[in-house]
Amino acid sequence: MDMVKSDIEIARAARKLPITEVGERLDIPSSHLLPFGHDKAKISAEFIAAQQSKKSGKLILVTAINPTPAGEGKTTTTVGLGDGLNRIGKKAIVCIREASLGPCFGVKGGAAGGGYAQVVPMEDINLHFTGDFHAITSAHNLLSALIDNHVYWGNELGIDVRRIVWRRVMDMNDRALRHIVSSLGGVANGFPREAGFDITVASEVMAILCLARDLKDLEERLGNIIVAYRRDRSPVFARDLKADGAMAVLLKDALQPNLVQTLENNPAFVHGGPFANIAHGCNSVIATTTALKLADYVVTEAGFGADLGAEKFFDIKCRKAGLHPDAAVVVATIRAIKMNGGAKKEDLGIADLDAVRKGCANLGRHVQNVKKFGVPVVVAINHFSSDTNEEIAAVRDYVATLGAEAYVCRHWADGSAGIEELATRVAALAESGASQFSPLYPDDMPLFHKIEAIAKDIYHASEVLADKTVREQLHQWERQGYGHLPICMAKTQYSFSTDPNLRGAPTGHSVPIREVRLSAGAGFVVVITGEIMTMPGLPRIPSSEKIYLNEQGYIEGLF
Incomplete structure (x- = not known):
């Protein structure tokens, strides 16, 4: 028997x-x-601007159930579906996010698909x-x-150093x-203050x-961007520091989408990479809208489970960009469904119909949630x-009770076939015109x-817990004209709740809000719940320990 080749x-x-x-x-x-x-190449801004009058193709979102250590393969399915559409004679482009070095060297590994459904150069x-x-990273820093330089040289804007919110x-x-x-070390180094880092x-x-x-x-x-507040609580913006021009210069090339290819030589745009558990979890609007002008079908993904990625795709990205998704795919594996049904990771290779039936509740919740946005789903x-x-039959039968269909996909092993x-x-589905998309809540x-x-x-929580300071902060932003903004929830990806160990489809739980942050430039309010961190840590045994260059100069251990 041939050994199974690694993704790399x-x-x-x-x-x-x-x-x-x-x-x-x-x-x-x-x-x-x-x-x-x-x-790999970037696409010029001039070419992108020239495409705007063209008719847009159909937009397909790939999302998933809550992730487990068993794996779901959302990016792999996104790439495979793009290849599959091209295989049946459609002109399709895949749009996915770029990978962060943090999880790459931490716990998750790479983010370019897997098996015979990958984008390259991996x-x-x-x-x-x-x-x-x-x-x-450079523009942010x-x-x-x-x-800090402005404060050092006299603080003409009256920044309250206790209320600097830019990390x-x-x-x-x-x-x-x-x-x-x-800023420790004396007068020459500025004014000491508490600060911190987030991941890029x-x-x-x-x-x-x-x-x-x-x-x-x-x-x-x-x-x-609001960087700080004065003593009277009035905001200080990045433009007040005359930072916007230089930051845009640093980002000029980064704004242009990256063109690469799948293993089957089909086009893929890989651009942008906000996390979905702490940010909005979607690739760039400019990549998606450009792809829609160049192809009949665009397959894109949203990070983690549909409770995070899909909700933010619909309520933030589509709302902001005027996008109208035509169909959605919820990815699941039998293994992950079994984990959501109570099976242990070491037992996932053993048939367990009872765990499958119990775990289907998590899949069902995601399917029904996507339907709430008016988008047809498979x-x-x-x-x-x-x-x-x-x-497999148990999952297909269950999905049928939801008024949807489930298809077994073997793209990891067989590619587009x-x-x-x-x-x-x-x-x-995308061509049927069945999509009646609308966001979950109105702007006002x-x-x-x-x-x-x-x-x-x-x-499916019963309540949101927020103390008086959080509620007052939200009211203050509403008074300042930010009440129309959508919400970007920072929440664990492993559960519908804020408890990462609560699998399945829990109901009646509480959602505690720890902090709220106004992203006035991005145009949303970040709500940090539970124990979620905007700067993750490395695990006890990070993935980096297995990554090295072999004698031929090739990288080993990277996914």
């Missing part, structure tokens, strides 16, 4: 086309591609890629430096930097880059060799009521 071995053996040939399939002239080597995408994250960032999991004291993917600059329509919109949003069962026919059935059904609903709508309608 499969990616390394890929026969890649020159990126100019991939661009030609989308009618992108080589003069409008900024190449990074031979297999090593580059999971490491420095085209430098977008470094540019975002330029603003941090300008704040620094780095693209790595480093718990030691969550809370720090900066939680940066408001990342969110702004992913929501901006063009360079002008980007610069305006950067200027709208279920993709990402196949593992240990799945039994009885377990293993996902034709799902691709055909998704194309038919009070901020706290928006939080309650998400907690009660999506998480």
